[in-house]
Amino acid sequence: MALKTETMVLNMGPQHPSTHGVLRLELEIEGELIVNVKPHLGYLHRCFEKHAEAMQYNQVIPYTDRMDYLASMGNNFGYVLAVEKLLGIQVPERVEYIRVIMAELQRIASHCVALGTNGADIGALTPFLYLFRDREYILSIIEETCGARMLYNYMWVGGLSHDIHPNFVRRTKEFTSYFKNTIVELDNLLTYNKIFIERTANIGVLPAETAINYGATGPMLRGSGIKFDLRKDDTYSIYNRFDFDIPVGQGLQGTVGDSWDRYYVRVREMEQSLRIIEQAIDQIPEGDVHSAIPKRIKPPKGTVYSRVENPRGELGYFIISDGNTNPFRVKVRAPSFVNLEILGELCKGHLIADVIAILGSIDIVLGEVDR
Amino acid sequence: MKTAEEIFEILKNELGEIILSIDKDTPTEPIISVEPLKIHIVSKFLRDNSELQFDSLMCLSGVDDANGKKVKDNEGYDVIEGGTLSVYYHLYSTVLKHKITLKVSAPREDAKVESVENVWKCADWHEREAYDMIGIKFLNHPDLRRILMPYDWEENSHPLRKDFKVPEFYQGMKIPY
């Protein structure tokens, strides 16, 4: 006689320690096995797009900060590039260099949180705190220049809000040499930890085909072994002047495209960011960072879709201008939003504990998913 | 690598009537307009054609064009009547590295667009968002629910419409400041 069994619905979130904020997952489980995952979003829907329509072009920048709050510089960067494209402004060299350095510093800081929380979800709390400690270093460097720790409003259309602090170059150099040790420490403590590998390798394998079809970008896509980075493939700003590699997942510990690969890509990406910073920091030309800032931003009628490589993937801004001082419509193509969509696919057939590991390796920021 | 004009030519030759026009005036990107109920055919063609290979949908945005005429409703609020709602599709080919923008427009009162979910999976949530925010109905979408707003939010109240009016209360909580 066959026993009649039922699946159980487990509600994970919005208050759950490892849903990275206020994501709610409806897990349909059979024992510990996942049958189906249904994400519910919107618990942090802060109406960014409505605000963008109601504000002037430059007033939107602070709101972009608050979308992906772990990588505010990247958000600013994407937005100002889009508006500059609409206006046809060429920014001074100095501004370009500072923007790139800031964006890369921010990328490291953001990956610190991503890797730390990924580890913490699996139970390794100490690496998380070590990474937060070093993130603090980056924040203090950036703070010295733009006066805020997290949400900067630093990049303006046509320029920057402030020139860099006199200490900036020296401290950034100190940081780059210091941070290399952190990466070694992280590798020893977490990346090659046997238990960590057991927990993440072969878990949540994302094949390259599926990744493209689902529109995955950033470390998610590169973890699946596709060498695609907007900084190289659809280059913007002055990224084509620097020499850096695109790390991709190679399946060193399991299958290409598993959770460990996504984690690994992030670690190696931090090294590449350090390389970019090291090259850029010596070349910052003299100049005035305010010279190209327009007095009044009133772009001509038209549309623009501009995208940048944020730590989480392709951040796209679709702006429609109707010739007024306010944008007519700003749509954000948020990398986390698109990446999160794959979760259901990745989790099927795994255990509850794997959902956490997979979610951590996707690295979502709810502010950006819900906007 | 193909320019938008070349792609437009290919589309026009292959699919004919469905492809409406190309708007070359915009300074940054030309936009190809397509029939809303045939967009899935165009999408499939764009993805599968070996010369085009648009395997990635970068962005799908619903837009309230607000090109109808403004009237006052019986409570004295501005309401837009007539005009269109649009959906923009930004496509990219990771193989051939070219981009294209498609646009479909549907009448505001009964905006229906064919879903492209089965062409690019990532369209799923984007379409749900466009439905939630603008109120465009995507035909043949597997699970067209609200995504960002609460499920029990007022019917036919779509926040990104230009004539959206903020309700006074939601579940007993006052919304306006």
Next chain:
Amino acid sequence: MGLLDKEFSDGNIVVANVEDLLNWARLSSVWQLGFGLACCAIEMMATSASHYDFDRFGLIPRNTPRQADAIIISGTVTLKMAIRIKRLYEQIPDPKYIISMGSCANSGGPYWEHGYHVLKGVDRIIPVDVYVPGCPPRPEALLEGLLKLQEKIRNESLRKKL
């Protein structure tokens, strides 16, 4: 909280001393509900991480509301989330405290005008003990908020308020 619910009619030395002890116990072990909402949650995490170290003050995050004493509302409260926050608040056993962290939780912050889905201030649904301004508040500001909360607990009394 059982016996302590009944306020003593007049203060005496024993009550005063016991009171000090109990207040001290409560103020030095405020366990927060490990729960982040938005940008401020990252600053809250930074506050409990190595550099600022919440644990100095006896704060440790508990993941279940049943074992927590305080919620730090760290970020924008949306309408969808507000219902859940209210429930979380109700699940915490008394005595419980709320720190509203950041402008969004205080008043809606930058989303006050056009935020059709933002609750303009968490105090519309639950009572707040300490407001910490900032967008987001620096970790130092949050620590200050905690000290203010401790001050508030220190002055709590079992006696009838006059």
Next chain:
Amino acid sequence: MYQYFYDLTGSVIISTLITAVFPLVNVLLVALIGVYLERKVSAWMQDRVGPNRTGPFGLFQTIADFLKMLQKEDATATDIDKKLYNIAPVLVFAGSFAVYAVIPFSSKLIGSEIEVGLFYALAVSSFVVAGILMAGWSSNNKYSLLGAMRSAAQIVSYEIPTALVVLAMVMFLGTLSLSKISEMQTAYFWNWNILGGAEFGLSKFLLIPFMLVGFIIIFISTLAEVNRTPFDIPEAESELVAGYFTEYCGMKWAMFMLSEYGNMFAVSAIVSILFFGGYQSPFGYLGNTLGINWLIPYEQAFWFILKGWFFIFVQMWLRWTLPRLRVDQLMTVCWKYLIPYAFVNLIIIGIITLL
């Protein structure tokens, strides 16, 4: 112990009282210090300071926590199974607390000197499983249920390697009495069981590697039995919120906490008795050298507590370094690795003992 205090005080009542209260005081003290130490150790490992506002070095932190928990409302949800819900923490606590009755802190400080101490300790600590299952079921919470199920499976599985190693040791030593086991490893550290026991000969050197294996197996499996990282999956914070005690608050939850830390010390004590000489000093006694006989039991207690806390420290060290395993991996470790090795170990130790 009763005899010791009876000789000391001459009063039946006082000595009975002390003997009875002693385990309770012990378990409370262990929990108080354990929680404090856990926070401090984790803080030092993570580049933090840890609690330092309550008293010197934050020493009173746990007392404050405890007093606060006393004041908390005893909130219970409506849909719980009230009876089981209330019994569960008591049962869990009883399980870990009862072990303390037979732990020999020194040759004089033993709650009850029974012949089958080791057997009793293993048996009584299984109470915990029943309590945890009750807690998980009665809470009417899916996280609790999952945690309880995981926990039951885990504890029951890991008792087997523990029992197998204990069996090997019993074969080798020929006794189940914890104090006798300690007595056998007297005088100096080379007499400890981990170094082949007190008997000098070829078998002593043959035994050393197998004793080491036995120690590793029992340490890992006790780690799993007390739900510590990397085996803390029943309460896995980031997955199951708080596991089987998700719905518990205030003092009831404190009892789970007490029993967790109590258990930690209990298993450390048993490991140190089996392999590290129990209360025996590694270097001989000051009391013997000076000719002060009454000092010896206190010295023994000192060494015993030191060994116990050392193993607790190792447990904490592991907790703050390693990530946690997954349920199936945990079971794999137990059934595919520990149990076969424990069996082989059992046979080899048996053969060597027979030689």
